[in-house]
Amino acid sequence: MKAYIEANKERFFEELFSLLRIPSVSSLPEHGPDMQRCAERLVELLMEAGADEAAVYPTTGHPVVFGKKIIDPSLPTVLVYGHMDVQPVDPIELWKSDPFEPEIRDGAIYARGANDDKGQLFMHIKAFEYLVRSGKLRHNVKFIFEGEEEIGSPSLAPWAKEHKDLLAADIILVSDTTMISEEVPSINCGMRGLSYVEVKVTGPNKDLHSGHYGGAVANPINVLCDMISSLIDKEGHITVKGFYDEVVELSDEDRAKLGRAPFNLEEYKNFLDINEVKGEKGYTTLERVGIRPCLDVCGIWGGYTGFGAKTVLPSEAHAKISMRLVPNQDSATITKLFAEHFKAIAPDYVKVEVTPCHGGDGFLIPISSKAYQAASKAMTEVYGIEPVPARGGGSIPILADLQRILGIDPLLMGFGLERDTIHSPNESYLLKQLFAGMESIALFYQYY
Amino acid sequence: MKAYIEANKERFFEELFSLLRIPSVSSLPEHGPDMQRCAERLVELLMEAGADEAAVYPTTGHPVVFGKKIIDPSLPTVLVYGHMDVQPVDPIELWKSDPFEPEIRDGAIYARGANDDKGQLFMHIKAFEYLVRSGKLRHNVKFIFEGEEEIGSPSLAPWAKEHKDLLAADIILVSDTTMISEEVPSINCGMRGLSYVEVKVTGPNKDLHSGHYGGAVANPINVLCDMISSLIDKEGHITVKGFYDEVVELSDEDRAKLGRAPFNLEEYKNFLDINEVKGEKGYTTLERVGIRPCLDVCGIWGGYTGFGAKTVLPSEAHAKISMRLVPNQDSATITKLFAEHFKAIAPDYVKVEVTPCHGGDGFLIPISSKAYQAASKAMTEVYGIEPVPARGGGSIPILADLQRILGIDPLLMGFGLERDTIHSPNESYLLKQLFAGMESIALFYQYY
Numbered sequence: 005m006k007a008y009i010e011a012n013k014e015r016f017f018e019e020l021f022s023l024l025r026i027p028s029v030s031s032l033p034e035h036g037p038d039m040q041r042c043a044e045r046l047v048e049l050l051m052e053a054g055a056d057e058a059a060v061y062p063t064t065g066h067p068v069v070f071g072k073k074i075i076d077p078s079l080p081t082v083l084v085y086g087h088m089d090v091q092p093v094d095p096i097e098l099w100k101s102d103p104f105e106p107e108i109r110d111g112a113i114y115a116r117g118a119n120d121d122k123g124q125l126f127m128h129i130k131a132f133e134y135l136v137r138s139g140k141l142r143h144n145v146k147f148i149f150e151g152e153e154e155i156g157s158p159s160l161a162p163w164a165k166e167h168k169d170l171l172a173a174d175i176i177l178v179s180d181t182t183m184i185s186e187e188v189p190s191i192n193c194g195m196r197g198l199s200y201v202e203v204k205v206t207g208p209n210k211d212l213h214s215g216h217y218g219g220a221v222a223n224p225i226n227v228l229c230d231m232i233s234s235l236i237d238k239e240g241h242i243t244v245k246g247f248y249d250e251v252v253e254l255s256d257e258d259r260a261k262l263g264r265a266p267f268n269l270e271e272y273k274n275f276l277d278i279n280e281v282k283g284e285k286g287y288t289t290l291e292r293v294g295i296r297p298c299l300d301v302c303g304i305w306g307g308y309t310g311f312g313a314k315t316v317l318p319s320e321a322h323a324k325i326s327m328r329l330v331p332n333q334d335s336a337t338i339t340k341l342f343a344e345h346f347k348a349i350a351p352d353y354v355k356v357e358v359t360p361c362h363g364g365d366g367f368l369i370p371i372s373s374k375a376y377q378a379a380s381k382a383m384t385e386v387y388g389i390e391p392v393p394a395r396g397g398g399s400i401p402i403l404a405d406l407q408r409i410l411g412i413d414p415l416l417m418g419f420g421l422e423r424d425t426i427h428s429p430n431e432s433y434l435l436k437q438l439f440a441g442m443e444s445i446a447l448f449y450q451y452y
Numbered sequence: 453m454k455a456y457i458e459a460n461k462e463r464f465f466e467e468l469f470s471l472l473r474i475p476s477v478s479s480l481p482e483h484g485p486d487m488q489r490c491a492e493r494l495v496e497l498l499m500e501a502g503a504d505e506a507a508v509y510p511t512t513g514h515p516v517v518f519g520k521k522i523i524d525p526s527l528p529t530v531l532v533y534g535h536m537d538v539q540p541v542d543p544i545e546l547w548k549s550d551p552f553e554p555e556i557r558d559g560a561i562y563a564r565g566a567n568d569d570k571g572q573l574f575m576h577i578k579a580f581e582y583l584v585r586s587g588k589l590r591h592n593v594k595f596i597f598e599g600e601e602e603i604g605s606p607s608l609a610p611w612a613k614e615h616k617d618l619l620a621a622d623i624i625l626v627s628d629t630t631m632i633s634e635e636v637p638s639i640n641c642g643m644r645g646l647s648y649v650e651v652k653v654t655g656p657n658k659d660l661h662s663g664h665y666g667g668a669v670a671n672p673i674n675v676l677c678d679m680i681s682s683l684i685d686k687e688g689h690i691t692v693k694g695f696y697d698e699v700v701e702l703s704d705e706d707r708a709k710l711g712r713a714p715f716n717l718e719e720y721k722n723f724l725d726i727n728e729v730k731g732e733k734g735y736t737t738l739e740r741v742g743i744r745p746c747l748d749v750c751g752i753w754g755g756y757t758g759f760g761a762k763t764v765l766p767s768e769a770h771a772k773i774s775m776r777l778v779p780n781q782d783s784a785t786i787t788k789l790f791a792e793h794f795k796a797i798a799p800d801y802v803k804v805e806v807t808p809c810h811g812g813d814g815f816l817i818p819i820s821s822k823a824y825q826a827a828s829k830a831m832t833e834v835y836g837i838e839p840v841p842a843r844g845g846g847s848i849p850i851l852a853d854l855q856r857i858l859g860i861d862p863l864l865m866g867f868g869l870e871r872d873t874i875h876s877p878n879e880s881y882l883l884k885q886l887f888a889g890m891e892s893i894a895l896f897y898q899y900y
Contacts, residue, residue, distance in 0.1 A: 031758070092758060207724075211543075214750055215644060220730075220741045229676070232673075233680075233681035234681075278657075280670075280801040281669060282799070283669075300671045303756040304755060307749065310542065312480075321752065324757075353728040353730045427660075
């Protein structure tokens, strides 16, 4: 497919940029029309690439795009999953170029969604196009692109339940993850789940003058800090009661296998400009993100946050807390345990509220599967080195749902890199990964 | 003066409202022109009230207003201090009426500055006007109104040093505090000082995907919460090294005297809608705000604070921390001790910065003084009950400075009430306090 890429490169850029220019931020209600535009553009691209049919389907939330090409019902069917929605762009002032006006700099595309996931789903459309046009397609192919991955996919699971026949396939193929490094290709064989909650701590019923009340009335920000601080103990364990009950401890053998992934702690620290890493005692950095759950405050706010000094003892303090879960931890159960725990540790002098935001379970896929082996062979050919089986720290909660609803395993061939800084300012995607991904995907079909 | 108030009430409202309509928010640079307008309006009001001269004086920051009437240099001179600047109005959505369009509802004026301090300084101008017009003035009177009280008065102390002769007087008279309750008048005989700092905790050099890094890299919000939580121990003591070194412990006798102030804990809790108060072990609520220092987070922010769920491990977390100090604690020393402590407790995996915002020392004034006794007599006459000597929790740092620079004591006759919610939305000032304040001030001159 190398020659095909070379011959069509400029058109590919134009097509991908047309997607990246649409600000399809799923978490902000004002971007509803952009979700629709983005869905319609994907339908066009699928049809142009050779799909028999493709359409925008309404859901209870943002729409989904479904398209397919059935060449012979008796042949195996590949279901490609991707998501067209993106994360918000703030802090916008840190972007070097407009997040919705893609720019190629130093061999990479810079834009919100350049990697996650518009850039990665685009590789699948182009590999499919190549197979169709070159007459090499030997599978039925279906595409499902959703618009709510970044907000926990609330509508896709119910939609998938109603459209099980439409989605019937032998494997779910996904590119929405990263490789270990530019030189070390990897295939994710497991992902963490997620429980994401918003908490609110209320002290006095109004903002107070910190001089008149300070020292005598509990300050909800101080109390929130105390409560958050108590959620992780000195050894890095999460203190929520029952949190680890369902966590499967890996065998030493499995840990050794995962430990083969190349990792350089000094490079890692340099890349992040930190003097020290921090995490659960008894686990390596890769284990901490791969096989262990964690708890992070993703946002906190309360009181006066403007310029200068305002002496206020505020009425409320808020935080957004994300818990990354490992396979076997049930997201709904963890959310419930967290809410119970957080309320239980709240002191008498404040009131607390816990609002579940989104969540999803983790999952594991067998390395011995035909699909994993085909992907491994394809990537070995493209990268000249056998990909490492890895456990991903991120979450694609909907994949665990689809696995359960459709009864088929997902395979995660991700081509992102750490340097792409997805979810952050200046998200990018290396051109060489974009093209290597297209080649790997095309070869996957050959070996599957 | 009762009859004079009755006859001139409508004009008084018009004049006070003309001040309240000017958004003189000192902490926001865009309100610079409003500070100037407010100063000019005060000059007009002073001249109309009967001052010999009044003018706006530039400083290194916002301007000050100085005016005076000298009837006989051999008579005692009263220096009235007030401030024309106000706090920011956020959260603006909680205001029931425009903060800069005063409204009279249920016997109170609602506006930013209605009490703090435009309403209170206005009482002094009107009491002065009454004394002048009724031929009863038997003192020289000087007025100094500054525009930076809410940001720590950075320019007034240097200005006062340069204008010591201009400000020479026998007593500094101030209305910028509260009474214990509507029924229990009080006079502040001490105020807490302040040290206000902003802190910044930096983890990784960019926002990270919380799935890819969560659990392995220190999250600066979690770390900031840990650090803040450690600043106050289980018994409510501040853990900053050396923090209490200069705090003077009151004798049991003095504590008993202060304890005579009426205070109803149930009413206090009901007013704030809290189930429990919280503070330093071994002290009563009034002692906690009156004679003990405290530490409060006035603002905190970091990560994603918008709508919905964004899974980010942020690069930075911030907080604004206020420490209220008691007499004998030096603000600059405490700020230094805090900065040293905060840096000392920072773990290896983050970097911290501490920026001093503003500060000032506390002070004490003798109950036996002629001025205190005159104020007590005046308020007894107006309220029908002897005012209680109280220790104020708030800070007017500049008063300690003026006391030192000019060598004269300040006397705090404040007429605000807790219900006025200064610094908060819907700040108000009761008309009956406005008028009782004018009467008390006019009588003060009679007995001083």
